[in-house]
Amino acid sequence: MITGIIVTIFIALILGLAITYYVNDFYRTHFELEKWEDLFYSQHFDPHKKKIYLIGSSQVHRLNATYIEKYISQIYQDYEVYNLGIPGDKPSKRINSLKEIIDTKPAMILYGIAFRDLQGSVQNQIQITDVIGAVKPVDILPEPWNLLYEIIPNKTIIDFSNFDNPQITTLKLFKILQNPNTISQITPDLPNTPFYKYKPENFEIKNFKSPMKKDYEKRERFISNQTRLSDPEVIAMKSIISTLKENNIQVILFSVPYPKISLYKLDDTDIEIFTSTLEEISDEFDVKVYHFYDKYADLNIWADPIHVSMNQKSIIYSSDMAKIILDEIKS
């Protein structure tokens, strides 16, 4: 009898995992990011509207494209604003979709640069004790997952890394089941933000104490002192700007914002190298640079130690960006 119960539990567990895996895999291969990219770049844009793109990584994602568009439309009705931020984006990645971007003929591109974007490799992690001042127990035991990977070859372990939020997939599939006609009209989670994947925590505003300890432990260090104009990411960025300018697209650079807790970890030299690199690129290609990196450092608008929240209470980021765009259009 006990054997029967144990077998039942294991079959239920394995079947549950298998169904979840299948559902997520099905959704990902049919409807997700790659699909959205294809859909976005191949869509028929309104020829009477001029397009403004915001590009960069997840920190650019936090700009509300519809808010900015609405703000601009108070004076200029012929502009569309799209946020094309992609989580983890770097110049060397963005360059791969440059052709598609240019083919859609945008009028203006605002490129958000984070400290880490100009680096080639991941640096050492910031320790929680450095930032919060809390005492963290010394880790003596090994990480269980590492042990597991040592015992079982990597290939035999199912990769769940793409299924970071099965709930979203499930809810979307429910919608499709309710109305199968919507399958061909799968749209991104936010209007005018085609590559954004909805996560509820992005809309929260957190304070700077305990809730962020875990996030902070995992975060990469921003920048190394070695960043130079000859670094591959800097070269890739120059290439992007040069190509865009050749195609008569106005380019504006901006450094993305950080909270005080993150800036605290950087040396003055780190910031100096970063800003001077952007200034040098600005001079070389005659593009404007706006600095946001310390603009909101003291404000309570953050979802985590590097991202502005997407909450309405953090709208200042989008509002300031809208003003810049408006000024640029006027000039």
Added chain:
Amino acid sequence: MLFNSIEFVIFFIFVFSTILIVRDRKFQHLFLLVASYFFYYFTSNYLIVLLIYSTLLDYYVGKEIWKSSSKKRKKALLITGMVGNFGLLGFYKYSDFVITQFNVLGTFVDIGNQIPLLNLVLPIGISFYTFQTVTYSVDIYRGRLEPARSFWEFALFVTFFPQLVAGPILRANQFLPQLREKIENVGNKIKLRQIVISSSNLKLGISIMAFGFLKKMFFADNIAPMVNEIFNNPTGLESFNVILGSIGFGIQLYGDFSGYSDIAVGAALVLGFKLPFNFNNPFFSRSPADFRRRWHITLYSWFKDYLYIPLGGNRKSRARTYFNLWLVMFLSGFWHGASWNFVIWGLLTGSYLVIHRAISNTFPSLKTHQFFNTKIGIFLSIFVTQYIVFLSMTTFRVRDIGHMLYSMQKYVMLDFATSGTMQFISQHPLPVVLITIFWAIHFILYKIPDWLERIAKVRLAYWFIFLLGIILLILLFYNGKPQDFYYFQF
């Protein structure tokens, strides 16, 4: 090690398999003890030293109290034990709170110097195991309990992993006999109980665990983002939005904590141990006193037996009874955390109990009034009780005093505005649907209290469907972030 982590699943399978395969009694008990220490060490690393200190202290204090014939010495030993236990708890839990208050006071009287905070990490479960070990010494002092036969038995009582970090708070007389329940005299030797995994316990235990996981990972974790959005900055929200947040938080807290308790009770039962349940359909309480009896049962029975009754309980004057009730709730608020919002929560819930008791005393006929046995009467009792319970939950959740006052004002003084709330609901359909489903399930549980026992008795094929359903609900609605159990911070 979180119960809702893959590490715990692997750990539990390993412990279960070992106990199932190796039948040697001594090995089983020793293995459970080592596994429990590993469980704590995995999460808390060097802070395990405090757990061992607490165990050693109470084991020897209990033993000495038992041996001593002098009342004075017994008392002195008990006080030593309590100072040792509560001193540790106070130091780790309340030092920074006291320093902060002192610094605030200092700025008013212009002392100038600021005392630096200690920034101590609160050892996980210290509030729970401290209360647990204290009961052991007190019960021996009162002559209600014999000391454990060996240090290892006592250590297993303190560290038994299912209940170690967040209860249920066990009493020694509930657990120690289970280690020796089936002692057989063979010659002069007394044997420990052999831990036998039975099919009925296994099935029921897994059913309880599965339901606990469902409460935590399906309900609590998926309602939490909505609650966070409301209470991280409630200023400007409508009354109904604040009420929705309070109800959501109440259910989140219940799902989180009772889910943890269910997993603990179920895991223990799989291994052949019975732990007391911590909750009994609290959202169908008909009065504040009834709610106290149904929510975090083991904590409030602890306060009742070790504080309320020694203070005189209701045996003295009415005024003294009210004071006792109020004090107990104030201290229980403080037990939850070193923060003013918990103090306010304690005072508020204490006031509920005092007012309820005063009304009962002044109008004794109300207790037996026919109206309160009609459907409308029962509904009204439950509704009013829950309305004030959820109000107190607001103080439990909101740490910022300004936000708390705003939320409470909106909760009590209804503005009857709905547009913002409707928009909020349309943006958060899942948590709202989950709250509705939760109430339906809670109602079924209220009507059929033994439903889990019934499920555990069905045929394997049906039981498989029950398990698979729960697993799918958890996995398919998993939001990608395993949340800490709320009560770990206490």
